[in-house]
Amino acid sequence: MGTPDDFSQLVKLAARALYLDLPAGSAGKTIDVLDALTSHQWVREKNLSKELKINAKQLNSILDFLEEEELIQREIKVNFKRQKTTHGALSAGVQEVIRPNSYCCLDYAKAYHAVRYRLNTITKKLKSDMKNQNMVQEYMCPKCEIRYSALDATYLASVTDEHFHCERCCGNLLAVDSERGYKNSLEKLQKMKEDLKPLSLLIEKLMDVAAPKAVALNQWRKSVTDKNVRVDIVTPNALVEPTNVASSTAGGASKGMPSLLKSPKPLNKLRDLPSWIVRGGDVHLTDEQRKILNESVLDVEAMDHRKQLSCDAMQEASQVGIKRKQGNGV
Numbered sequence: 001m002g003t004p005d006d007f008s009q010l011v012k013l014a015a016r017a018l019y020l021d022l023p024a025g026s027a028g029k030t031i032d033v034l035d036a037l038t039s040h041q042w043v044r045e046k047n048l049s050k051e052l053k054i055n056a057k058q059l060n061s062i063l064d065f066l067e068e069e070e071l072i073q074r075e076i077k078v079n080f081k082r083q084k085t086t087h088g089a090l091s092a093g094v095q096e097v098i099r100p101n102s103y104c105c106l107d108y109a110k111a112y113h114a115v116r117y118r119l120n121t122i123t124k125k126l127k128s129d130m131k132n133q134n135m136v137q138e139y140m141c142p143k144c145e146i147r148y149s150a151l152d153a154t155y156l157a158s159v160t161d162e163h164f165h166c167e168r169c170c171g172n173l174l175a176v177d178s179e180r181g182y183k184n185s186l187e188k189l190q191k192m193k194e195d196l197k198p199l200s201l202l203i204e205k206l207m208d209v210a211a212p213k214a215v216a217l218n219q220w221r222k223s224v225t226d227k228n229v230r231v232d233i234v235t236p237n238a239l240v241e242p243t244n245v246a247s248s249t250a251g252g253a254s255k256g257m258p259s260l261l262k263s264p265k266p267l268n269k270l271r272d273l274p275s276w277i278v279r280g281g282d283v284h285l286t287d288e289q290r291k292i293l294n295e296s297v298l299d300v301e302a303m304d305h306r307k308q309l310s311c312d313a314m315q316e317a318s319q320v321g322i323k324r325k326q327g328n329g330v
Contacts, residue, residue, distance in 0.1 A: 141166035
């Protein structure tokens, strides 16, 4: 009876026996990548590159090869992050930034069949080489010691007997012993079978065992506490309601110009999140994350309020100036 650990062991053995130098230019890093993937359900490729200290371009090449071999599956998730822009007092706002992230994981069900197929392919190739080595490739005249290829010897076939005759002395040609090449191929096949015996036994053991199913990426993301939780993919229940920004008037020439005060401390009244924050995904926030999220919303709303007050004050000052010019008869 197989276990999930057996499938992880299968991937590790296959990495060392079948994918040591694949793909070209991997410098043996494929083993490190497959070993690391056995310890993750899903992993962001950027984090995997940092974990293994592999160049992102080289890692992408290895993952492309493993995906073609159907050992892994990959998905891309596009994240939207809102960040404040401060180009000026009146032009400050919120900008949406798109950040695609690539994730990958092992597909044990497909990996089992891929490893089994590659192992059978290598075995068949070695057996085919042995068959070719067992065929007569060359003939030689024992008297003249002249050698003829198998193709050339066909033109020297005798019409009176079943032998090939030397074109110089008419002696019978003898087949050159190809036993050496056959023995080399046989030794190579036996060595490969000995090296791959643990892998072959494990493949046979897991033949009728159901492979572990990969967890859906969205489900995995919900179950993992990500340090890079964004405010646009979470749906907390409520936030603290902020109070309105107070304003006051001053006398003299600046009459009607409101002074911008800091937002007072929020009350304990709760309200729903703004629509631009709620974007799907029910993730529970910690108290610290909720505090940071609340402060971000308050900053944006206070900024919008100050901006509106500045516009109203400038408009009122402009009207006062027009009235003064009309009163002076200008």
